[in-house]
């Protein structure tokens with residue numbers, strides 16, 4: 001196991017993420033069997049774990065990209 005097995009999954013993840021309007025960062029290599037990436041826009045994460053039964057997991061994979069609303073500054077005046 002190793003990156004050569006992860007590469008096709010990464011390509012698949014990127015494709016799916018793109019279909020859901022996400023803009024993925026490059027994958028971080030967490031270990032020889034674990035990789036993760038986040039969406040630059042909505043900050044949702046996707047991870048690949050080659051040892052897992054379902055190697056791809058993450059909210060990014062199932063949800064479309066939604067830009068988080070900007071937090072309004074609540075100024076509390078005392």
Ligand SMILES: [Zn+2]
Nearest residue numbers: 022039042065
């Ligand atoms: Zn996104």
